[in-house]
Amino acid sequence: MAQPIRLRQVSPLKASCHQCSLSNLCLPLAIEENELDRLEDIVQQGRIFNRGEHIFDQSTPFRSCFAVKSGAIKTSIISENGEEQVTGFFMPGELVGLDSMGSKNYACTAKALERTSVCEFPIDKLEELTGKLPDLQHHMYHLMSQEIQGSHQLAMLLSKNTAEERIAALLLSLSSRFQRRRMSGTNFSLPMARNDIANFLGLAVETVSRVFTRFQNQGIISARGREVELLDVEALQTVTREFARQNA
Amino acid sequence: MAQPIRLRQVSPLKASCHQCSLSNLCLPLAIEENELDRLEDIVQQGRIFNRGEHIFDQSTPFRSCFAVKSGAIKTSIISENGEEQVTGFFMPGELVGLDSMGSKNYACTAKALERTSVCEFPIDKLEELTGKLPDLQHHMYHLMSQEIQGSHQLAMLLSKNTAEERIAALLLSLSSRFQRRRMSGTNFSLPMARNDIANFLGLAVETVSRVFTRFQNQGIISARGREVELLDVEALQTVTREFARQNA
DNA sequence: CGCGAATTTGAAGCCCGTCAACAGCTGTGG
DNA sequence: CCACAGCTGTTGACGGGCTTCAAATTCGCG
Structure with a gap:
């Protein structure tokens, strides 16, 4: 041995x-x-x-x-x-x-x-x-600068976007990161609790919950607990750009 | 020559x-x-x-x-x-x-x-x-990580703090950066317009303006245009920590 | 199965954004 | 030298999105 x-x-x-x-x-x-x-x-x-x-x-x-x-x-x-x-x-x-x-x-x-x-x-x-x-x-420089850029993107999300836009952006971000690993980009399990999502996105837990159900009622996603299925990715992308259109 | x-x-x-x-x-x-x-x-x-x-x-x-x-x-x-x-x-x-x-x-x-x-x-x-x-x-690593940390602090400011807290934090940040250069930390000229402050802090220009006058009425600062004098630094520091106290 | 934590849902209130109008400052041209 | 335009900054009124408070419901784990 x-x-x-x-x-x-x-x-x-x-x-x-x-x-x-x-x-x-x-x-x-x-x-x-x-x-x-x-x-x-x-x-x-x-x-x-x-x-x-x-x-x-x-x-x-x-x-x-x-x-x-x-x-x-x-x-x-x-x-x-x-x-x-x-x-x-x-x-x-x-x-x-x-x-x-x-x-x-x-x-x-x-x-x-x-x-x-x-x-x-x-x-x-x-x-x-x-x-x-x-x-x-x-x-290393590249990875660190990416982190700075990501943090700036987050600041932008926090300062200019509505609750729906922030959550749509997070879902799309997670989706692309799952896809990069050759996993499903539309059907995955959230690793974090609602509380963490809320804290990260600068929202109240209740708001996160409400947006999830709203998306569900609109048929954009299907969620049960941490299990999430993105039913209409385009609609999500539209949501993240919605704000932009209005202020164009 | x-x-x-x-x-x-x-x-x-x-x-x-x-x-x-x-x-x-x-x-x-x-x-x-x-x-x-x-x-x-x-x-x-x-x-x-x-x-x-x-x-x-x-x-x-x-x-x-x-x-x-x-x-x-x-x-x-x-x-x-x-x-x-x-x-x-x-x-x-x-x-x-x-x-x-x-x-x-x-x-x-x-x-x-x-x-x-x-x-x-x-x-x-x-x-x-x-x-x-x-x-x-x-x-270089140190400077880059400082930038990441600063960006995270900004995200925290944007997601959890009120307009007054954000502006107090910015004023204090500028103050300490002026002091570092052996300049007055209580009497300086803002290099940026209200618009830039608003954009940076995720606020409307009108809100920035209102908070400035509110601080002025409270005798915390004295401002005319871009000229700013911090009359009560402790009060500003209190403002930035106010939020924390309430949720302690 | 049962308890605590997490999530969801509802109602009420508030801070801040939006819209609108005005004042102040700067530079230009008559 | 003053008038005007344009931009920046200020102030007021109103509405909306989100937070807060409260409670029901589900989930997770021993």
Whole structure:
């Protein structure tokens, strides 16, 4: 038994970024084969978190970024007064912790919404490696700027759009992220509670609930609990652009 | 005349990051002396833009990041429908363009709010340099993560706070940024129009105007046009925390 | 099966956006 | 030098979308 275990500690772990079905979404994206090996040298794979467990906590020392392999994670910041703001939902293939890069402590708390497995990238080794691999550094810049852009989009959604538009946008965002993983873009299960949706979109829980039933009555979606089916994607896209048309 | 000019092309330009009063805010922060020289090799200094001129435009090829030397810049994104969202205001010592890092095109448009001078960092050279200088790379990561965090704070402000709280927060933010430059934190001139404030904070212009007069009637501030004096900073800080107290 | 949490539904109130009109400031041209 | 236009900022009135409060109902898990 000893030998097989030893082998597993080296070979399968090293090979797994190559084999990972998410390698086209995660960090290895656009990296040369031989460079991928060096990334695998620093990654700690296969950590598992149960629903509700914290991957890391705000204001604790920043040690690592995490790539979601399966499951889902929500990040949130707690202001001095204890008010929570959900800042993002992270699906498989997405990188958590970029908002803490270059800082001493984590800027937010990351919590598993369901049973979730992640790959861990120790930040000191990651920074060292990005210094050696220009493509990887470029990709890190890209991912971080994407996060900034996404946050700006969210700010736009929050400041200019109605409840219906915000929820339609979230459903479409989730849909495209499921599709990217070759899963159904019209029939999926929401990883987060209504409460999290409301907090993320800056709405009251009751409003979220009402919009869901309204969409259902209009035949745009079909929802029972967290199970959602998008019946009329075009109608949803119309809703998100509705506001624009009126103010054109 | 020829010789002095030649000398100026080398010596004063190279020395200017050292001499710049903003060097403790901008990129050179926390960089070794000899490394600062290499940063100066790639920077193009002293470009001037008049009020209203664009530093760069959304969807045009991303070439450079810009550090504000004097004046002020606003960045905004235009959605497909033509709706504008102001994403940030940039004061001297702050770096513009981080949301486009690693992308092919600029993610937003940057516009001078007043006569503004900037230092330009060509992105290809900057990326190359950050690959060689770990401290500089670390600082870039830090600046970008700060931008993500700031954007999350904005989202929180937009989704949970009243008009008064948002405007109080903006005034306090501007105040501390003026103070950082050794300028008065209680008596300053707003670089942006009411319209920009409203757009940035997700409010109607009329609401911004009303809150300004309300603050004035309460003796918290004194404002005439863009000239603002903070008469009671503590009261402003209380306003921003008011919401929290009620929901504690 | 039973309890607490999550979700849904209803009713009432309020903050803020919209519409409208006015005032203030700036620059231009007669 | 003043008049006018255009833009920016201010003030008032009104309506609507969302929050809040309250309670019923369902869901989830031991």
